[in-house]
Amino acid sequence: MARFDLPLDQLREYRSVSTAPEDFDAFWSKTLGEARAHDLDARFEPVDTGLSTVRVFDVTFAGFGGHPVKGWLTLPADADAPLPLVVEFIGYGGGRGLPHEHLLWASTGRAHFVMDTRGQGSAWGAGGGTADPVGGAPAYPGFMTRGIDAPENYYYRRVFTDAVRAVEAARSHPLTDASRTVAVGASQGGGITLAVGGLVPDLAGVAPDVPFLCDFPRATTLTDRHPYREVGLYLKTHRGRFEDALRTLSYFDGVHFAARGSAPALFSAALEDQTCPPSTVFGAFNAWAHEDKTIEVYDFNDHEGGGPFQEAAKLRWMRSYI
Numbered sequence: 001m002a003r004f005d006l007p008l009d010q011l012r013e014y015r016s017v018s019t020a021p022e023d024f025d026a027f028w029s030k031t032l033g034e035a036r037a038h039d040l041d042a043r044f045e046p047v048d049t050g051l052s053t054v055r056v057f058d059v060t061f062a063g064f065g066g067h068p069v070k071g072w073l074t075l076p077a078d079a080d081a082p083l084p085l086v087v088e089f090i091g092y093g094g095g096r097g098l099p100h101e102h103l104l105w106a107s108t109g110r111a112h113f114v115m116d117t118r119g120q121g122s123a124w125g126a127g128g129g130t131a132d133p134v135g136g137a138p139a140y141p142g143f144m145t146r147g148i149d150a151p152e153n154y155y156y157r158r159v160f161t162d163a164v165r166a167v168e169a170a171r172s173h174p175l176t177d178a179s180r181t182v183a184v185g186a187s188q189g190g191g192i193t194l195a196v197g198g199l200v201p202d203l204a205g206v207a208p209d210v211p212f213l214c215d216f217p218r219a220t221t222l223t224d225r226h227p228y229r230e231v232g233l234y235l236k237t238h239r240g241r242f243e244d245a246l247r248t249l250s251y252f253d254g255v256h257f258a259a260r261g262s263a264p265a266l267f268s269a270a271l272e273d274q275t276c277p278p279s280t281v282f283g284a285f286n287a288w289a290h291e292d293k294t295i296e297v298y299d300f301n302d303h304e305g306g307g308p309f310q311e312a313a314k315l316r317w318m319r320s321y322i
Contacts, residue, residue: 003271005222005279008297011269016215016283020256027151027251028199031064035161038066042169044073049099053077054106056099061169063118063162070116070129071166072099074106075175082177083111084204084322087170089163089185089192090114092143092212092227095121095128104311110322111177113170117188118162119143119155134158138238144230149244151251156213160195160252167200180204180322184314187276187303188212188227191254194284197265198257205321207266207314208284210276210305214254215283217246225274258284264292266317268310270301 006014021027044057055075063069075083086105090096096116105112120143121128136147136155147153171178182205185193190211197206212227220231231249235242250256265288269281278297285295296313298306306313 004274005271005277008271011278011282013286014279014282015286016218016255016280018215018217018250018253018255018283020253020259021247021250024251024256031157031161032164032199035062035064035066035165038062040165040168040172042172044173047099051100051103054103055079057173059113059169061165063165064158065134067118067133067158068130069118069162069166070096071169072096072102072114073170073173074099074102074112076106076109079111079175082175083109084180085111085113085170085176085178085182086318086322087167087181087183087196088112088114089183089189089196090117090120091186092188093120093123094125095130097126097128101126108315108318111170111173111175113166113176115163115166118158132158140230140234140237142227142230144227145234145245148231148234148248151248154248154252156252159192160199163192163196164199167196167203182207182318182322184208186210186305190276194254194257194261195252197263198260201262203263205264205266205318206261207317208254209268209310210270210273210303211254211267211281211284212276213252214276215280216249216253218283219277219280220249222277222279223274228275254284255287258287259289261288261290263290264321265290265294266314267293267295268298268305268313269295270298270303270305272301273303273305275303
């Protein structure tokens with residue numbers, strides 16, 4: 001697919017028309033307060049993986065509603081003092097998979113925590129282990145329209161809350177250094193990273209790659225590729241409810257979390273990306289509040305973005321922060 005979005009010079013100036021609800025901060029303060037009323041109850045069970053250079057823990061903690069959420073914590077085998085911490089979030093439809101799939105960050109001498117995404121893990125990869133026990137109103141298959149009838153019911157309210165609690169759980173381990181925590185993720189994981197970056201005020205950095213869940217007014221009308229297309233297909237049946245859907249989505253738009261970002265950031269965008277169009281990524285990047293921010297641009301790539309080249313860029317970037 002050739003380039004279909006704005007030219008790069010216009011992308012660098014692009015600003016989303018998405019408007020944050022007046023009660024955006026109050027909504028998230030109340031949501032997180034309700035979650036924190038439940039004991040975090042973070043449990044770290046050692047796992048025999050057959051790997052000799054790392055130690056792995058099967059983690060369970062209380063997320064939204066006190067629901068159990070899974071994760072992996074991976075540490076260098078010789079760790080004996082608190083380490084810088086990388087917290088990672090997963091792309092759409094995937095789960096935490098198996099421990100040996102997550103060796104990059106521990107190989108750099110850092111602690112690495114990967115959060116399982118509730119209800120996902122059955123579309124690709126090696127699976128997940130976290131249920132989503134909450135029901136909802138009629139929705140199109142997938143996750144994008146689950147509970148879209150109201151912000152309080154929306155699926156990503158639960159996921160973003162889980163993600164904040166995942167940071168808290170990972171930081172609670174005695175071999176992680178809470179003051180040196182970076183959040184990372186690609187696609188859906190990048191969108192979750194943006195939410196964490198706007199909701200957790202003391203991160204050392206964030207690195208969202210080709211982030212999903214950004215600039216909903218543009219994304220849902222610009223691309224016909226899933227997952228954004230789920231919203232259009234839902235509205236194809238539920239006629240006349242676009243403004244209601246946009247109101248719900250506005251509480252979960254990465255652009256508004258970006259406007260509250262208080263840490264250095266490394267973004268990436270791909271100019272042929274039809275899944276997360278580059279203008280939606282730049283909408284979040286240009287809104288990012290912290291002045292220390294950089295975006296890597298991959299001119300001829302689709303949603304794979306920079307792939308291993310972006311991993312190398314993150315390795316270089318992260319040395320300055322943790």
